[in-house]
Amino acid sequence: MKRIGTVSYNIYCNFTNYGSALQTWALHQAIKKVTGDMIEPVLVDYCPEILVDKDPLNPFANMWDKDEESRRMCELTLPAIRENYYKFDRFYHERFTRTSKKYTAQNFNEICTDEDISGFVCGSDTIFCPDEFGIDDGYYANYECMKKRSVAYAASFGDPHFTDETYKVLNDRLQNFNAFGLREKLMVPYVTKHTNVPVKKVVDPTLLLTSSDYDKIARKRLEQEKYLLLYARRYNPKMEEYAEKIAAENGWKIIEISLRATNAEKPNRRMFYEAGVEEFLSLVKYAECVITNSFHGMIFAVQYCRPFYVFSREQCDTKITELLDLFGLSDHMLVTEAEKKNMSEINYEEVHSRIAEARKESLEFLNTELTSCV
Numbered sequence: 001m002k003r004i005g006t007v008s009y010n011i012y013c014n015f016t017n018y019g020s021a022l023q024t025w026a027l028h029q030a031i032k033k034v035t036g037d038m039i040e041p042v043l044v045d046y047c048p049e050i051l052v053d054k055d056p057l058n059p060f061a062n063m064w065d066k067d068e069e070s071r072r073m074c075e076l077t078l079p080a081i082r083e084n085y086y087k088f089d090r091f092y093h094e095r096f097t098r099t100s101k102k103y104t105a106q107n108f109n110e111i112c113t114d115e116d117i118s119g120f121v122c123g124s125d126t127i128f129c130p131d132e133f134g135i136d137d138g139y140y141a142n143y144e145c146m147k148k149r150s151v152a153y154a155a156s157f158g159d160p161h162f163t164d165e166t167y168k169v170l171n172d173r174l175q176n177f178n179a180f181g182l183r184e185k186l187m188v189p190y191v192t193k194h195t196n197v198p199v200k201k202v203v204d205p206t207l208l209l210t211s212s213d214y215d216k217i218a219r220k221r222l223e224q225e226k227y228l229l230l231y232a233r234r235y236n237p238k239m240e241e242y243a244e245k246i247a248a249e250n251g252w253k254i255i256e257i258s259l260r261a262t263n264a265e266k267p268n269r270r271m272f273y274e275a276g277v278e279e280f281l282s283l284v285k286y287a288e289c290v291i292t293n294s295f296h297g298m299i300f301a302v303q304y305c306r307p308f309y310v311f312s313r314e315q316c317d318t319k320i321t322e323l324l325d326l327f328g329l330s331d332h333m334l335v336t337e338a339e340k341k342n343m344s345e346i347n348y349e350e351v352h353s354r355i356a357e358a359r360k361e362s363l364e365f366l367n368t369e370l371t372s373c374v
Contacts, residue, residue, distance in 0.1 A: 001037060001038065001039065001040050002038065002039050002040070002118045002119070002374045003039075003040045003041075003042050003115065003116050003117050003118060004031070004039050004040070004041055004042065004117065004118060004120065004121060004370065004373065004374060005041075005042050005043075005044040005099070005111065005115070005117045005119075005120045005121070006024065006027055006028065006031075006041055006042070006043055006044060006120070006121045006123075007044045007046050007120055007121070007122045007127075007138050007139065007141075008020070008023070008024055008027075008122070008123060008124060008125055008127060008139075009048075009125045009127055009133070009139075010024045010092070011043075011045060011046075011047070011092055012051045012052075012054060013051065013054060013056060014051075014054045014055075014056060014059045014062040014063075015056060015059055015081070016056060016081075016084055016085055016088045018280045018296055019125070019206070019294065019295060019296030019297075020125055021091055021092070021277050022206050022214075022277060022281075022296060022300075023124045023125060023154070023204060023205045023206050023296070024043065024096075024205075025091075025096070025217075025277075026205040026206045026208055026209050026213075027041070027121065027123070027124065027154075027205035027208070028041040028096060028097075029208075029209055029213060030205060030209065030363065030366060031121070031366070031370065033208075033363070034363055034367040035367065035370060039370060039374065040097060041097065041121075042096075042097050042098065042099060042115060042117060043092065043097065043098040043099065044099050044103060044111070044117075044120075044138075045098055045099045045101065045102045045103060046102075046103050046104070046108070046138050047102060047103070047104050048133060048136045048138055048139065049104070049105055049136070050133050050134055050136065051133075052104070056085050057085055059074065059081065060074060060075075064234060065235070070235070070259070073235075073259045073260055073261050073262070074259055076261035076262065077261045077271075077273050079274075080261075080271070080273040080274040081274075083274040084273055084274045084275065084276065087274070087275075087276030087277070087279075088276065088277065090276070091276060091277045091278070095217070099111065099114075099115050100114065100115065101114070103138075105137060105138075105143075108138060108143045108145070108146075109143050109144050109145045111145060112145045118149070118373075119149045119150060119151075119370075119373030119374045120141060120146050120149060120150040120373065121150070121151055121153050121369070121370070121373070122139055122140070122141055122150055122151070122152045122153075122155055122177075123152050123153040123154045123155040123181070123183075123205075124153060124154035124155060124156065124183055124204055124205050125154075125155075125156060126156045126157070126158040127139035127155050127156070128140070128152075128155045128156060128157045128160070128187075129156065129158035129159075129160055130160055130161065130162060130166055130170075131158065131159075131160060131161055132158065135166065135169050135170060135173055139155075140173040140174075140176060141173075141176040141177055142173055142176055146176060147176045148177075148178060149178075149374075150176060150177050150178065150373055151177055151178050151179045151180070151181070151370070151372060151373045152177055152179070152180045152181060152182070153181040153202065153205070153366055153369060154181055154182070154183040154202050154203065154204050154205055155180070155182060155183065156182070156183040156184055156319065157182075157184070157186060157187045158318070158319075159186075159318050160187070171194050174194055174195050175195065177195070177197060178197055178369070178372040178373055179197050179198045179199070179365075179368070179369040179372055179373075180195070180197065180198070180199045180200070181200055181201075181202035181362070181365055181366065181369060182199065182200070182201055182202065183202065183203075183204055183319065184201070184318060184319055184322050185201045185322065186318065188200075188201050198365075198368070198369075200361075200365050202361075202362040202365055202366070203326070203355070203358045203359060204295075204296075204299065204323075206296060206299050206300070206303070207299065207355055207358070207359055207362075208362060208363060208366070210303070211303045211304050211305075214281050214285075214303065215285075217277070217281065218278055218281035218282045218285060219278045219279050219281070219282040220282065221282060221286045222279060222282050222283060222286075223253070223255060223270065223283075223286070225252075226250075226251070226252045226253065226288050227247075227252050227253040227254065227270075227286075227288060228243055228246060228247045228250075228252045228253070228254050228255070228287060228288055228289045228290075228291065229254075229255050229256075229257070229283050229284060229287035229291070229292075230243040230254055230255070230256040230257070230258065230291050230292070231256075231257045231290065231291075231294055231297040232256070232257070232258035232259075232260070232292070232293060232294075233292075233293055233294040233297070233313065234293060234313055235258065235259070235260060236311055236313070238311070239291060239293060239311040239334075240260070240263075242291065242309070242311075242334070243256075243291040246289060246291070247268070250288065252288055253268045253270065254266075254268065254269050254270070255270045255272050255283060255287070256269060256270070256271050256272065257271075257272050257273055257275060257280070257283070258271075258273065259273065280300075281300065284297075284300045284301060284306060285304045285306075287301075287306055288306075288307070289306065289307045289308065289309075290306050290307070290308040290309075291308070291309045291310075291311070292308065292309075292311070293310065293311040293313035294310075294313075295319050295320055295323070297310070298310045298320065298323070298324075299323070302327060302348075302351060302355075305348040305352075308332070308346075309332065309334055310324070310332060310333050311333070311334050312333055312334070317333075320333060321333060326354060326355070326358060327351050327354060327355070328350060328351060328354055329344070329346065329351065331344055332344075332346075
């Protein structure tokens with residue numbers, strides 16, 4: 001059996017991220033499905049240079065929002081942040097075949113010998129985004145042991161800002177890969193033009209599986225009352241106000257995953273930032289409605305056929321709007337409540353038919369990719 005290392009943004013970060021953890025887990029399950037006993041995916045315990053100084057137990061220095069109010073919310077949430085971190089740490093240790101040690105720029109070229117790894121899959125998430133990670137050697141397969149033994153699956157450029165100089169670096173790094181599966185269509189023409197290998201737009205790894213796959217790790221129902229799940233990756237007062245209105249109209253409790261610690265003082269509210277990955281899946285599955293500005297929050301609402309509203313979020317709209325287009329639900333992104341009047345009802349049979357077709361094509365491409373890197 002060949003061992004293939006998966007390299008992505010997951011274990012090391014400033015704040016834990018359900019999407020990062022679940023896309024990693026889903027990719028491993030998908031590799032096992034398409035290759036059977038031929039390939040064993042191995043989670044590479046990789047820390048890029050740009051993340052070396054990030055401490056998820058003390059995340060203040062690298063918060064998106066620098067204002068005093070946001071910092072105060074983070075400080076109040078710190079006990080839950082730390083509990084959440086240890087749950088994620090357990091998830092990464094218990095749910096994966098993982099490298100025996102941590103790899104960085106200093107020792108990465110030892111990995112093939114140390115771990116008996118034959119090739120690499122770089123992805124998913126915005127690992128190709130220069131604004132977030134620079135042009136990282138691990139994410140761009142630029143360590144000697146990775147060159148021409150690597151493919152990208154659902155790697156994303158986000159909304160990138162390349163310069164003339166960084167385009168030159170990018171063009172060089174693209175030559176390291178044997179194939180590219182890209183999550184968004186934005187850079188597909190560019191990568192196709194500057195390489196001579198297969199390039200295809202593919203779905204996020206979390207869509208390569210179905211809800212029955214996630215049920216295998218999801219916790220049982222955690223809240224017996226009917227509830228609305230409010231999952232905020234970044235504070236949006238309009239989104240919070242809308243969630244409160246919908247919950248009040250329906251007599252639902254609100255379960256909230258966010259840093260707004262003082263919301264715990266509001267009636268009929270449960271703050272749940274400490275939720276682990278398995279608990280997050282359960283909270284989505286049993287929600288009466290999901291309101292979020294998270295890309296993966298939206299995906300799991302769709303996976304579990306939940307009514308949902310997704311709000312615009314700075315720097316994330318491209319990936320959300322493209323996915324809503326795939327779902328046939330382009331009208332489901334809100335900036336204000338007023339837009340809801342034009343929103344269509346969700347026909348989940350049709351939505352999942354669309355996903356199934358895209359999933360089939362993406363799994364076929366993933367299988368083809370894997371044969372080229374071992």
